[in-house]
Amino acid sequence: MTDDRIARVLLKQEIEEFLYREADLLDERRYDEWLALLAEDARYWMPMRRNVKVDDREREFTREGRDISWFDEGKETLTRRVRQIQTGIHWAEEPVSRISHLLSNIQLLEVNPSPAEPAEVSVRCRFLVYRNRVETETDFLVGKREDLLRRIDGHWRIARRKILLDQNVLLSKNLTFFF
């Protein structure tokens, strides 16, 4: 293999490991460590999805920064969400839920400037977020995610997360967890 292809394989493995570690932090409720993985200017966006005609894809998703979405926010609000869980009286997450993030179909979409010296990587995956809480309450949330990861001081940081949930009417009563 050429050096460039080897660099790409190694990079893909590095990114996958980063995403799996991140999922572990969420599933183990190590939220402060998770917040530290977010770039200061991180954007976290989860549009709502509408039933549209096959040729009307533009209207399928609510628009970032213009329409109402499930989430459309930055690190400050995400931090407040974490603090809310940590109060111990956020009843929607108290007692705490059991959550597992399963990631698959991980693909590097774009690497800048090069796989050998990557500064920004855009990566797509599928997610299955499983939540079980109290006794029998269970949610399966499946969809696609697109992340923009940025290398800051030698560490990968999440600069942007786009979450496309495959649901129209949200089948969960709330979204008290992170994708």
Add this chain to the structure above:
Amino acid sequence: MATTRIQGYRPGLVDVATGQISREIFVNDEIYQDELERVFARAWLFVGHESQIPSPGDFFVSSMGEESVILCRDRVGKVHVFLNSCRHRGMKVCRYDEGNAAVLTCPYHGWSYSTDGRLVGVPYFREAYHSTLDRSAWGLVEVAQLCLYKSSVWATWDPAAPPFLEYLGDFLPYIDLTLDAWDGSDGGTEILCGIQKWRVPCNWKFPAENFSGDSYHNISHRSVDLVGIGPSGSGRRDMPELNMARKLHIAFPERGHQTTSYLLPKEAAPPPAYQHSSVVSDYFRECEEARRKKQGDWGRMIALVGEVFPNTAFLARQPRTLAAWHPRGAHETEIWRCFLVDKSAPAEVKDFLRDYYIRYSGPGGMTEQDDMENWNYAHAASRGTIARRYPYSYEQGMGTAVDNYEWEGFRVPGTVCDLTQAKSSEHNLRNLYRRWAEFMEAESWDELTIWRRQRQAEAAE
């Protein structure tokens, strides 16, 4: 103890005189079937907003009770609401959430309807029907009455229901506090694109009661109060001006509508708010001043939450929203929430509001999340055979409401309970259930429009 036979609705389940309400009305499947007929098929229901269908041919699929309806604007601009079910064999005619169409064609056998509801296309009309099918008799089922009020769209299936404005009565100005622009301009609001829809495992009356003015559930939102998501980015959820106002439960016993509102002191200037951005803080200050000037004493009234009987709620301030609690069986509710902004507000103000709305409301909202947990498990824990034997308590503030409430020169319309000292009351909640029981028991609108009889009696004198 003798065993009791489970049955449906009966008088006495709602006892507002003692402030006790049976759990049966929330968890009993027979009662639920009954209320679909007696409440949802008769009352006025919120369907949508004209800003969702600005052009001819625009449609938006909405819901009335359990059923899907199509809100659309026909070729000449008239607004209609149709049952979303083909007259031929029942197929859901429109399964898109919204769009624009010249005709709505059923995907099953191909009957097609114009946007004014007429049946205009029937495959094999000549061959299979010998051109004898009376197409004029087979148009889409249309609501019996429709009302466009300040761009909000309301409908009822009951031709005998009083007109919408009469149905609302003196509650009307309280809805204006959500539908008018912040400066009081008539109907100066629009809906932000994107309606939140989600399922909560509880009876629809749990959210209806909450938004009627549950003034007692502070503990529910303690976590978000500690963290702070106020419009300025921190502090309490509400604005500081509420501290100098009178907090009021205002109910309309004959109609079943109610609100928790605040009456500001006569000479108080609005305290500074939204300090993070001068564009936003200037906008709201100027609007508040304009409204006070335009509306005089009424401009001192600010609504917090309210409920139009039976299942439409508003939040008038921050976030400014309209929500419908659509029943999906006795044990499940589909919440539809839309968010309003001033049409003419600067983009920065709209952006600020949208950010705030999303983090406050809906399934991702840091405030509303905890409500849903409570409604979910209150419902679940009330379903049991033993649990059902014990009524809920609605005894706060019994006998303390007055019909002529006045403060600093302003007489407040409605039957009012002052919570400023009492902190909390269940006056509004009793009002909701009193009206609900009337709907469950009344055989006709004659019994439900007692204000007409009073007016007739007055006229006769």
